[in-house]
Amino acid sequence: QVQLVESGGGLVQAGGSLRLSCAASGTIFRLNAMGWYRQAPGRQRELVAAITSNGSTNYADSVKGRFTISRDNAKKTVYLQMNSLKSEDTGVYYCNADIINADIISRVTLRSSDYWGQGTQVTVSS
Numbered sequence: 001q002v003q004l005v006e007s008g009g010g011l012v013q014a015g016g017s018l019r020l021s022c023a024a025s026g027t028i029f030r031l032n033a034m035g036w037y038r039q040a041p042g043r044q045r046e047l048v049a050a051i052t053s054n055g056s057t058n059y060a061d062s063v064k065g066r067f068t069i070s071r072d073n074a075k076k077t078v079y080l081q082m083n084s085l086k087s088e089d090t091g092v093y094y095c096n097a098d099i100i101n102a103d104i105i106s107r108v109t110l111r112s113s114d115y116w117g118q119g120t121q122v123t124v125s126s
Contacts, residue, residue, distance in 0.1 A: 009120030022095030
């Protein structure tokens with residue numbers, strides 16, 4: 001089975017920084033795109049940032065210039081460096097990954113599955 005485990009959330013004052021990490025483990029053949037989503041109370045889950053296996057990145061307009069997504073393929077880990085945090089960045093942050101499992105059928109067909117972490121709370125106080 002595949003697991004995504006997030007860490008690094010917490011409480012920070014506006015203008016501060018946090019770094020989130022998400023490590024993938026389990027029977028993984030290939031780790032494709034990875035990303036971070038967030039969900040604020042009463043709002044839909046939204047994409048914050050994504051990174052492909054070769055390092056191409058995509059950001060929500062609201063975080064461009066403040067957040068940086070990166071990955072370490074050897075460690076099967078994706079990071080989100082969040083600077084100049086604002087109160088509107090508050091929410092539960094979820095890690096997402098598109099993964100090809102190591103079972104023979106998935107390896108032959110290159111069929112991937114979508115996985116989510118359990119979420120980590122980020123609270124920015126103004």
